[in-house]
Amino acid sequence: MRYLAMMAVALATAGLTLSASAQVVVTIGHSAPLTGPQAANGKDNENGARLAVDELNKSGITVAGQKVTFKLDSEDDQADPKIGVQIAQKLVDSGVFAVLGPYNSGVAIPASRILNAANMPMLTVASNPSLTKQGFKNVFRISASDEQLGGTMGVFAAKTLKARTAAVVDDRTAYGEGVAEQFIKAAKANGVQIVDQEFTTSSATDFLGILTNIKSKNPDVIFFGGYAAQGAPMAKQMRERGIRAKLLGGDGICSADMGKVAGDAASIVYCAQGGVALDKTPAGREFLKKYKAAYSTDIQVYAVSFYDGVKLLADAMVKAGTTTDKTRLIAELAKENYKGVAGTYSFDENGNIKGAPTAVYVIKDGQPVPYEK
Numbered sequence: 001m002r003y004l005a006m007m008a009v010a011l012a013t014a015g016l017t018l019s020a021s022a023q024v025v026v027t028i029g030h031s032a033p034l035t036g037p038q039a040a041n042g043k044d045n046e047n048g049a050r051l052a053v054d055e056l057n058k059s060g061i062t063v064a065g066q067k068v069t070f071k072l073d074s075e076d077d078q079a080d081p082k083i084g085v086q087i088a089q090k091l092v093d094s095g096v097f098a099v100l101g102p103y104n105s106g107v108a109i110p111a112s113r114i115l116n117a118a119n120m121p122m123l124t125v126a127s128n129p130s131l132t133k134q135g136f137k138n139v140f141r142i143s144a145s146d147e148q149l150g151g152t153m154g155v156f157a158a159k160t161l162k163a164r165t166a167a168v169v170d171d172r173t174a175y176g177e178g179v180a181e182q183f184i185k186a187a188k189a190n191g192v193q194i195v196d197q198e199f200t201t202s203s204a205t206d207f208l209g210i211l212t213n214i215k216s217k218n219p220d221v222i223f224f225g226g227y228a229a230q231g232a233p234m235a236k237q238m239r240e241r242g243i244r245a246k247l248l249g250g251d252g253i254c255s256a257d258m259g260k261v262a263g264d265a266a267s268i269v270y271c272a273q274g275g276v277a278l279d280k281t282p283a284g285r286e287f288l289k290k291y292k293a294a295y296s297t298d299i300q301v302y303a304v305s306f307y308d309g310v311k312l313l314a315d316a317m318v319k320a321g322t323t324t325d326k327t328r329l330i331a332e333l334a335k336e337n338y339k340g341v342a343g344t345y346s347f348d349e350n351g352n353i354k355g356a357p358t359a360v361y362v363i364k365d366g367q368p369v370p371y372e373k
Contacts (some may be wrong), residue, residue: 007166024063024323028053028310029110031084031101034076037203040257041300042103042244045125046074048303049100049296052310058259061314061320064321070314077111079104079202088114098329100309101201103302105146106174112139119326121333123309125274125302128178129249132350138330140347142312143305144274146178149250152272152358153223154186156246160360160373161270163187163220167196167245169210169234176202179250180225187223195219203228205233213242219245227252232261232282234271239265245257246270248322255300258365268361270371273301277359277370298367358365 030049032042034372061068073096077084084107091099092114098121102108108126115122116136123132125143132141135252144152157163166187170180184194195217198210211234214222222238222245224231229255247269249254254271262269278284278299287307291299312333317323320332338345346354360366 020331022291023069024066025069025071026317026323027094027096027145028072028313029096030072030074030096030306031087031091031099031107032074032103033079034074036078037104038067038079038227041227041255041302042076042079044300044303045101045103045306046072047291047295048299048306049074049310051291051303052307056314058311063317066323068317070310077102077104077107079107079109081110084108084111085113085114092118092120092344096120097188097323097326098123098313100124100287100306102318103177104173104342105131105178109174112136115139119330121313121326121330123313125251125305126175126316127274128174130174131176132352133367136328136351137334140333140351141353142309142345143342143353144251144272144358145272145352146175146182148356148358149272149274150179150182150184150225151186153250153270153362154183154188154192154250155190156270156272156360157187157221157223158192160189161221161246161273163192165193165195165217165219165221167198167214167219167222168194168225169198169200169207169214169222171202171204171227173202173226175252176227178225178226178254180223182224183225183248200226200230202230204230207234207237211237211243214245215243221248223248224253225250228255228258228261231267232258234325235262235265235269238268251301254361256298256367257300259363259368262363266366269363271361271368273361273368274356274358276357277303277361278304278341280370281341281357281368287341301368304342308338308342308345311340312336312345
């Protein structure tokens with residue numbers, strides 16, 4: 001009896017439990033804003049992960065001869081770096097085997113230091129390039145970086161929209177600042193003049209002063225580095241003030257929530273998402289159908305990336321032959337070449353996804369749809 005009790009304690013510290021039938025339970029952590037202005041995105045990510053967990057448990061996964069059941073421990077980091085660090089430590093202490101998230105770059109960067117110290121595999125869509133320049137071997141970006149998202153929109157502004165001038169606004173978060181910097185870099189390289197650069201916060205909703213300044217410069221496009229909670233009222237206020245420019249942004253504004261809040265003003269929005277356009281592939285269309293059936297709502301942005309992330313972890317666990325050894329799991333993730341719904345997941349030496357696809361979207365009938373010239 002004492003031996004069995006000791007075994008139970010050892011398994012619990014590794015994120016595992018053992019049932020009477022020798023079934024191993026592996027818990028995956030998830031960190032995202034589940035309350036506050038970005039709750040729609042955080043819940044979307046959680047839904048994608050839960051959908052994959054449910055499917056894996058129904059199909060049955062065996063690792064090193066043991067049947068595995070997956071569980072998801074989803075925590076609310078409120079898009080706050082301080083809380084995100086606390087959540088990262090909580091997940092480490094609870095014994096999860098890997099972590100999905102955080103969603104926001106400003107949360108993911110400090111949280112990654114906690115997870116790295118614990119040798120915890122971390123799969124995230126946080127896009128600021130600084131995240132994967134820290135030399136951490138446990139961090140894997142499962143979507144496009146700011147360099148790809150902002151760069152895509154810089155080229156799109158110049159080559160497709162034929163913009164000659166642009167104004168840039170960012171919310172001073174790690175994400176907003178990073179994606180704006182990459183837009184500026186790509187736009188300038190393609191002959192676009194930056195005529196104004198303004199700054200706001202991730203809680204602002206009144207952009208009268210900023211838009212008054214920008215209107216006097218009469219730019220062809222305005223790029224906003226930030227999230228839909230600010231991008232949507234900005235689009236509405238641009239229309240109200242007669243600003244003729246298109247509103248461009250990265251994945252932070254490329255969501256159903258943007259269309260829902262901005263209403264008709266969302267028609268001026270062009271934005272980039274990482275991954276393939278889901279409605280353009282059979283696997284993508286099937287995922288959209290399954291998600292809608294499970295949650296009675298449409299996806300926001302990255303539900304599919306978190307769905308793929310769970311499946312990627314399971315694939316790596318099977319290949320590594322372990323449900324306890326994080327070092328072996330990290331080593332296997334580093335050499336993965338997993339074909340998911342949103343693309344193929346393989347990583348460079350820094351943990352960035354190789355050749356991350358990006359697609360440009362417009363908001364139509366309240367939903368992001370792939371741009372077609």
